[in-house]
Amino acid sequence: MRQIxxxxxxxxxxxxxxxxxxxxxxxTKLFGAGDVRAAGSGNVGATNVTRVAGxxxxxxxxLLDAAKGSVAVWLAAHFSGExxxxxxxxxxxxxIGHCFPVWLRFHGGKGVATAAGMFLMLSPLALLGxxxxxxxxxxxxxxxxLGSIAAAAAMPLLIYLFWAPHHAPPLIxxxxxxxxxxxxVYKHDANxxxxxxxxxxxxxFGKSKDGK
Numbered sequence: 001m002r003q004i005x006x007x008x009x010x011x012x013x014x015x016x017x018x019x020x021x022x023x024x025x026x027x028t029k030l031f032g033a034g035d036v037r038a039a040g041s042g043n044v045g046a047t048n049v050t051r052v053a054g055x056x057x058x059x060x061x062x063l064l065d066a067a068k069g070s071v072a073v074w075l076a077a078h079f080s081g082e083x084x085x086x087x088x089x090x091x092x093x094x095x096i097g098h099c100f101p102v103w104l105r106f107h108g109g110k111g112v113a114t115a116a117g118m119f120l121m122l123s124p125l126a127l128l129g130x131x132x133x134x135x136x137x138x139x140x141x142x143x144x145x146l147g148s149i150a151a152a153a154a155m156p157l158l159i160y161l162f163w164a165p166h167h168a169p170p171l172i173x174x175x176x177x178x179x180x181x182x183x184x185v186y187k188h189d190a191n192x193x194x195x196x197x198x199x200x201x202x203x204x205f206g207k208s209k210d211g212k
Contacts, residue, residue, distance in 0.1 A: 008080055012093035015072035019097025019114060022104055023064035024049045031057045037107075045109035047144050047203065062113050068094050069117025077121070084122075084169075088176035091118030095180055099187055110187040112148045115180045119155065122173065125162035130155050142202035145191035152184035 024044035028036035033053035036044055040051040046065060050058025069091055076083075076090035098114040100106040119127040130151040138147035156177040163169035169177075185192075194200035 008076075008086055011076050011079060011086055012089050014075065015090040015093035016097040017102075018072055019068045019094035020101035020103055020108070021068065022101055022108070023068075024061045024109060025104070027057050027061045027064070028053045033057070037104075043109060044104070046113055065098060065109065065113035066117035066120070068098060069114040069119075070121050071117075073118055073121035085172045087122065088172050091115075091122065092176055092179055094118065095183060099183060110148065111180075111184045112152070115152065115155075115184055118180065119159070119177075122176075123159055123162055123169075126155065126158035129158045129162065138203065143195065143200055144203045145188055145200060146195060149185055149188050149192070152181045155181050 022044050024036055024046065028034065028049055031053040033039075036042075036049055036052050040048040042048070046058045046062035049061040072090040072094035073087045076086040080086035095111050095114050095118060097108075099108045099111045101108040116127060116131070119130070133154055134147040134151040136147075137150045138144055141147070156174065159169055159173060159177040163173065168174075191200060
């Protein structure tokens with residue numbers, strides 16, 4: 001068992017490199033909108049891509065960033081025999097790669113879409129619950145950041161409730177859910193500060209060159 005485990009060490013490394021791919025930057029340039037880091041909030045995530053390059057580019061970025069988390073967990077499941085420990089580790093590695101990508105000097109996105117892709121593979125019902133919560137919060141407040149924070153903060157509880165009928169998740173899954181939630185909330189620290197100060201911009205579709 002130990003030999004098998006050691007042979008799978010490449011999984012989190014590959015997952016981190018996969019998570020590090022800056023799809024937001026690549027998509028924005030593909031759509032002729034330049035460097036997304038130089039406009040809007042400066043973030044490479046889907047929300048800022050939407051502001052800078054339009055809704056279609058934002059949706060494409062969202063799907064690609066989510067795919068990073070899903071593919072990382074799928075690869076871990078395939079090569080480890082669906083061991084939850086490796087699956088969670090791969091998902092977290094992809095999330096860390098997205099938030100701190102080596103290709104962008106460790107200045108990446110906020111991890112919402114990649115975390116969603118991770119939990120899509122681990123617990124689709126928990127993800128569905130977090131997406132519904134995200135939609136409700138954004139519709140009411142029009143703050144994408146607030147919806148993202150609420151969805152991330154709720155994920156550990158949702159994982160516990162929806163992991164399997166009458167079964168709590170393994171400790172490694174619970175730990176992974178808390179770790180992912182903490183990282184996503186941490187990456188929103190500037191948004192939290194602006195929300196407290198009343199300076200956080202409300203989201204609207206369409207291009208914007210001066211959105212913060």
